[in-house]
Amino acid sequence: xxxxxxxxxxxxxxxxxxxxxxxxxxxxxxxxxxxxxxxxxxxxxxxxxxxxxxxxxxxxxxxxxxxxxxxxxxxxxxxxxxxxxxxxxxxxxxxxxxxxxxxxxxxxxxxxxxxxxxx
Amino acid sequence: xxxxxxxxxxxxxxxxxxxxxxxxxxxxxxxxxxxxxxxxxxxxxxxxxxxxxxxxxxxxxxxxxxxxxxxxxxxxxxxxxxxxxxxxxxxxxxxxxxxxxxxxxxxxxx
Numbered sequence: 515x516x517x518x519x520x521x522x523x524x525x526x527x528x529x530x531x532x533x534x535x536x537x538x539x540x541x542x543x544x545x546x547x548x549x550x551x552x553x554x555x556x557x558x559x560x561x562x563x564x565x566x567x568x569x570x571x572x573x574x575x576x577x578x579x580x581x582x583x584x585x586x587x588x589x590x591x592x593x594x595x596x597x598x599x600x601x602x603x604x605x606x607x608x609x610x611x612x613x614x615x616x617x618x619x620x621x622x623x624x625x626x627x628x629x630x631x632x633x
Numbered sequence: 634x635x636x637x638x639x640x641x642x643x644x645x646x647x648x649x650x651x652x653x654x655x656x657x658x659x660x661x662x663x664x665x666x667x668x669x670x671x672x673x674x675x676x677x678x679x680x681x682x683x684x685x686x687x688x689x690x691x692x693x694x695x696x697x698x699x700x701x702x703x704x705x706x707x708x709x710x711x712x713x714x715x716x717x718x719x720x721x722x723x724x725x726x727x728x729x730x731x732x733x734x735x736x737x738x739x740x741x742x743x
Contacts, residue, residue, distance in 0.1 A: 560636050560722050561671075561679060563732040576731050610678055617726050618685050619669035623678035 516541040518611050518624035526605075526631050532598040534627060536611030537591070544569045544589050549614035552585060552596045554607040555626075562607075566614045567594055601631045637662065637723055637735035644741040650711040653738045655723030656704060661733055663704035667726035670699055670708045673737075674719045682721075683708060710740075718742045 522534035552564040565575030567585045575583040584597040609627050612620040638656040645651040668686045671679035681690055683699035696711045723735040
């Protein structure tokens with residue numbers, strides 16, 4: 515059974531870069547059928563897809579966030595990561611990693627990691 | 634790009650059926666067979682209920698069903714149970730190669 519676990523700082527200062535890592539266990543992220551996604555959810559709002567990556571490193575992201583988003587993968591550690599630059603208070607959210615059955619849906623989710631942007 | 638439109642809340646009694654709507658456009662819901670639905674209990678991650686408009690993953694109760702008419706997708710829950718009380722979100726692939734979620738619907742089981 516696949517399990518995903520997010521990790522990273524819970525507090526980031528405005529204008530700095532948010533960094534999170536998702537570690538997969540129970541399955542390899544090198545599986546050819548899947549992409550791996552980052553999704554966030556601000557308090558009281560619906561989820562927001564940030565971007566997805568294939569194990570080869572091919573990635574794509576939400577157009578409105580694209581200039582600030584970097585998604586990378588480390589297959590040797592069975593991990594993928596998110597970097598979001600120039601953060602503001604609007605980036606405060608719970609960040610989830612998920613398995614992405616491209617193109618259609620997200621079937622396994624991590625438990626989420628709360629990131630607060632504040633000085 | 635605005636979120637897909639869902640009613641803020643719906644309610645029903647145990648044993649009843651309810652339907653949650655999700656309205657988009659021809660650039661998302663109406664244009665692709667990639668509508669999914671998620672259930673989220675407080676403090677938990679979303680759980681996949683329906684994918685590709687009508688399909689249920691293994692392990693999801695057949696009380697949950699999905700459908701679509703034009704630019705509106707719907708989730709129907711039959712035989713409501715107390716444990717169905719949660720937030721529900723729709724999601725659709727869009728014409729700019731991204732995924733768009735709804736604003737969410739809070740289901741109260743009276």
